[in-house]
Amino acid sequence: MRALINQSLIGLAILSMTAVLSQPVKAEVIAGQSGNVRAEISYDKPEEYQYKNVRLQIIRAGTTVLDKKLPQESEYDRPVGVFTDNKLPVLDLDGNKEPEVIADFFTGGAHCCTYSLIYRYNSQSKQYNQTRHEWGNGGYRLQDLDKDGLPEFDSRDDRFAYAFTAYAASGYPLQIWQYRQGKMIDVTRRYPKLIYSHASEQWQTYMQARQQGDDGKGFLASYLADKYLLGQGQDGWQRVQQAYKKSDRTKFFADLRKFLRETGYIR
Incomplete structure (x- = not known):
């Protein structure tokens, strides 16, 4: 009888593990908004320190203007929110009354590296243009240093x-x-x-x-x-x-x- 109980318990454990493994990976999201512009980075995290299906979406006044899968240098190349309280920065960087979107990434490793993808809206093409900036080990802080x-x-x-x-x-x-x-x-x-x-x-x-x-x-x-x-x-x-x-x-x-x-x- 004890052997049958043990076998049943083992079978239940295997079924439970299979059920957990078969469940779809829940996407995690880092988001931010300014005015009528909202941006989201979603990604799957199937294993610790591994990130897949990293996607950026920018919505203006209810219309999706950009929706793209972002390139990753490796599966450890992941979005981060450590510089901005785990929020996706959406704010006017250059004073043209149009908010930019800053997507921050960490490539993994003991000391390296962080970089930002900055998206700026082009009113003529009605699309977003991307600029990449490398920070290396240091990262950054957003501060209005000159009070302008x-x-x-x-x-x-x-x-x-x-x-x-x-x-x-x-x-x-x-x-x-x-x-x-x-x-x-x-x-x-x-x-x-x-x-x-x-x-x-x-x-x-x-x-x-x-x-x-x-x-x-x-x-x-x-x-x-x-x-x-x-x-x-x-x-x-x-x-x-x-x-x-x-x-x-x-x-x-x-x-x-x-x-x-x-x-x-x-x-």
């Missing part, structure tokens, strides 16, 4: 990751972007007070890293880049050269100067 009613993308320069040291010890210069007429524009130099504050933070982080036994090269590089943004490159070099006395200082300084020139900080 339009948000900026407050971010960091991810090109400095691993440039002179390990990822955890890398520093990143401030980077601020505006979206204007379908293009992302680097406007960091327009915000000297923010750059100065960021440079001070990088210097303090360098001092803390040095106290903990790290050479701090990553934070010195970021600090010096900020100083160049302020037009104070010469002063920055003097502080860096006085601070860094390691045996590889000659090579480090040469590599740093070359890197800052290649990335546009030294003009």
Whole structure:
């Protein structure tokens, strides 16, 4: 009798598992709205850390203008809402009274990467045009930094990751972007007070890293880049050269100067 009961229980467990597995995967949705424009990203999540059937839909005044499956670099390439409280940003980025849609994605991995697909409405073609912007490891925050009613993308320069040291010890210069007429524009130099504050933070982080036994090269590089943004490159070099006395200082300084020139900080 006990064997029959056990067999029955096993059979019920298998049936229950089969029923669960056979159920359709429920689509998850990230949505946002501004005025009469509503946008949704839907996707299936059949397994943990895997995402399929990622689709963007934009509806204007009750009419679906865009409905397309978004390309994924891999099954781990997934939509995220971590930058905007799990909402799909739908807002006017360039002041033309027409809201843009920002779809954020994470490609997976320990440190990389995030990017945004920004959709702008073309009133002549009555379609949405797409712009892609790479954020690397850093992501962004939407903030109206100049108080003009339009948000900026407050971010960091991810090109400095691993440039002179390990990822955890890398520093990143401030980077601020505006979206204007379908293009992302680097406007960091327009915000000297923010750059100065960021440079001070990088210097303090360098001092803390040095106290903990790290050479701090990553934070010195970021600090010096900020100083160049302020037009104070010469002063920055003097502080860096006085601070860094390691045996590889000659090579480090040469590599740093070359890197800052290649990335546009030294003009």
